[in-house]
Amino acid sequence: MDSTWLVLLSLALGLVIGAGLVWLLYAAASKGHRATEIASPTVPDGVDQILEALPTAGIVVDPSNNVVRASAGAYNLGLVWNAALSQPRLVELVDLVRRTGDPVDEDMELARSALGDATTVQLSVRVVRLGSRYILLLADDRTEAVRLEQVRRDFVANISHELKTPIGAISVLAEALESAADDEGQVRHFAHRLTGEAARLTRLTQDIIDLSRLQSAEIVPHAERVSIDHVVASAVDQNRVLAELRHIDLATGRHSHAVVFGDESLLITAVHNLISNAVKYSPDRARVGVGTRLHDGVVEISITDQGPGIPPEDLDRVFERFYRVDQARSRATGGTGLGLAIVKHAVQNHGGEVRVWSKPGRGSTFTIRLPEAEHLVPTQLEQGERTI
Ligand code: ADP
Numbered sequence: 001m002d003s004t005w006l007v008l009l010s011l012a013l014g015l016v017i018g019a020g021l022v023w024l025l026y027a028a029a030s031k032g033h034r035a036t037e038i039a040s041p042t043v044p045d046g047v048d049q050i051l052e053a054l055p056t057a058g059i060v061v062d063p064s065n066n067v068v069r070a071s072a073g074a075y076n077l078g079l080v081w082n083a084a085l086s087q088p089r090l091v092e093l094v095d096l097v098r099r100t101g102d103p104v105d106e107d108m109e110l111a112r113s114a115l116g117d118a119t120t121v122q123l124s125v126r127v128v129r130l131g132s133r134y135i136l137l138l139a140d141d142r143t144e145a146v147r148l149e150q151v152r153r154d155f156v157a158n159i160s161h162e163l164k165t166p167i168g169a170i171s172v173l174a175e176a177l178e179s180a181a182d183d184e185g186q187v188r189h190f191a192h193r194l195t196g197e198a199a200r201l202t203r204l205t206q207d208i209i210d211l212s213r214l215q216s217a218e219i220v221p222h223a224e225r226v227s228i229d230h231v232v233a234s235a236v237d238q239n240r241v242l243a244e245l246r247h248i249d250l251a252t253g254r255h256s257h258a259v260v261f262g263d264e265s266l267l268i269t270a271v272h273n274l275i276s277n278a279v280k281y282s283p284d285r286a287r288v289g290v291g292t293r294l295h296d297g298v299v300e301i302s303i304t305d306q307g308p309g310i311p312p313e314d315l316d317r318v319f320e321r322f323y324r325v326d327q328a329r330s331r332a333t334g335g336t337g338l339g340l341a342i343v344k345h346a347v348q349n350h351g352g353e354v355r356v357w358s359k360p361g362r363g364s365t366f367t368i369r370l371p372e373a374e375h376l377v378p379t380q381l382e383q384g385e386r387t388i
Contacts, residue, residue, distance in 0.1 A: 043069055044131050057139040061094055077121055078112040093127045094135045103128040122146040158322045166201040200334060207338040214345035220263045225373055228258040228292055228299050235271035236290055239279055246284045253291035258299040261373040262350040270346040271301055273339040274366045278305035280333040302367045309360040319344045
């Protein structure tokens, strides 16, 4: 009898525990169901389509600040995290609009910290009411536009700074010339220096014009078949006198017979700038080599010198406008600081690239790489001719 009671008691206990477990499971499930409902309640008609169509990032939040809709752009910018707004400033703006009912516009810089990303984004944000319950947040990514504007401002500031030096020197020299009018030797000396500064000003203005032309055009405006051997020979000739003055051996390799599609004078300028740098930065009696080779449909023009080389930390930056590793040396050699920027843009406009290898104390090799025209299939050529 005792054992029967024990069995019945265990059964009853089992039932109670079982029922309890079932209830717990049901409660958990229905709670989860409610959470999904909160995450995707019905928002006014058409909002989904509008968010999809908008070029800006769009987010809809409910009265508890849960994100109920968000476009892919909003996730990409790291504005939404765990169905909530990831940036406290955005939450503040949403609360403000909810309180006042008035739309708010604000430009802001935000860290993409929610994604563990160290970069920042520049946003133009607009927050408005959506119906009576929701708030709509639109964010326009202006990072690239702000960067370009900064680059433009820097360029203008740099140009003004670079122009000031020769212009200042010219006015000082003109005054000195006037006061030395009776001394023939002094007059010659100042006149010579005046000519030098005027030449620097001419070079600088020409480089600025060349660079802004190159930057405004994505492709070469007057493209034709160009012989690389002719480009190299012309660029070498232009540097011959300077090299001889410094007893530098300017050596060229064999002819490549390569032909590219582009603007001959631009390509000569690019190769000229590299040879002129190699000569400028080399010690007297050094050797500068200019070689061409064909490799997998790519023409490579390499200029090698035995100059001071470029430290690794400056290698990426030498192609930036007005960037100089050694300010004094660049000025002493009459450099404008724009030579390599012109090379980079001229080559890029031809669908090519420029590479640099350098080791301090050993020298540098700059290589221009261009697609060979002969290897272009006819249809590509025709398209190229039409677009250019
Ligand atoms: P710059 O007119 O000053 O020569 P560039 O744009 O041609 O301007 O070159 C930028 C900088 O890169 C130079 O100031 C110089 O410091 C460095 N550089 C360029 N070419 C060489 C080279 N062949 N050897 C060493 N340094 C070089």
